[in-house]
Amino acid sequence: MVCIRCKMIVKQELKKLSLNYVNVELGEIEIMEKVSPAQLEELSVALLKYGLELMDDRKSILIEKIKKVIVELIHYSDEPEKINFSDYLSEKLNHNYTYLANLFSETVGINIEHYIIMHKIERVKELLVYDELSLTEISYKLHYSSVAHLSNQFKKITGLTPSHFKKLKESRCNGIVNPQ
Structure with a gap:
């Protein structure tokens, strides 16, 4: 996520999934509550539609x-x-x-x-x-x-x-x- 539009898309998708975030910055999301594996999968699928993907391994991050x-x-x-x-x-x-x-x-x-x-x-x-x-x-x-x-x-x-x-x-x- 390296552009302003990407941040807007991520915020929009977090809102759709009722995930409250503290911060959405270029390349980083800080979510307030614990995210279930199902929610994480749902967010991942939603972001992929826009060519964005979630990363969880340290090197990719x-x-x-x-x-x-x-x-x-x-x-x-x-x-x-x-x-x-x-x-x-x-x-x-x-x-x-x-x-x-x-x-x-x-x-x-x-x-x-x-x-x-x-x-x-x-x-x-x-x-x-x-x-x-x-x-x-x-x-x-x-x-x-x-x-x-x-x-x-x-x-x-x-x-x-x-x-x-x-x-x-x-x-x-x-x-x-x-x-x-």
């Missing part, structure tokens, strides 16, 4: 926590200074980074660094679409060493330069506003 920390940091945080992701993850999750990195790679099939890059590029796309910041400002906001570094990484992941991506977005909008 830790993987989701890694994803959650990365998503929150890149998409919902305004960290003022450049941070070291490995130190940040270790501190947030109280685990050695090497352990986290190995577990993530084995389970997810890509390394943490690539996962971070993919999310940073998704964030760049969002910011380009919003058109409120220049590429230099986006580069600074997402802690790239330079605009060139951001542009190279963007092209490597998307196959497009940031300016070409922005032009595609603008041409789509123009086509919608002025259909001819």
Whole structure:
């Protein structure tokens, strides 16, 4: 569960099952009362309809926590200074980074660094679409060493330069506003 809509779906399904929750966060649910195996199964089936699944093994939960920390940091945080992701993850999750990195790679099939890059590029796309910041400002906001570094990484992941991506977005909008 790594998006706001996912949280809304989980809350809705908990309410349908009359399960009172203390907290529903990205990747975590804290339920007030003891949940029976039948209720757990019912919740699991309901969530699967939305492509969500309950996890109860420690490694899967830790993987989701890694994803959650990365998503929150890149998409919902305004960290003022450049941070070291490995130190940040270790501190947030109280685990050695090497352990986290190995577990993530084995389970997810890509390394943490690539996962971070993919999310940073998704964030760049969002910011380009919003058109409120220049590429230099986006580069600074997402802690790239330079605009060139951001542009190279963007092209490597998307196959497009940031300016070409922005032009595609603008041409789509123009086509919608002025259909001819």
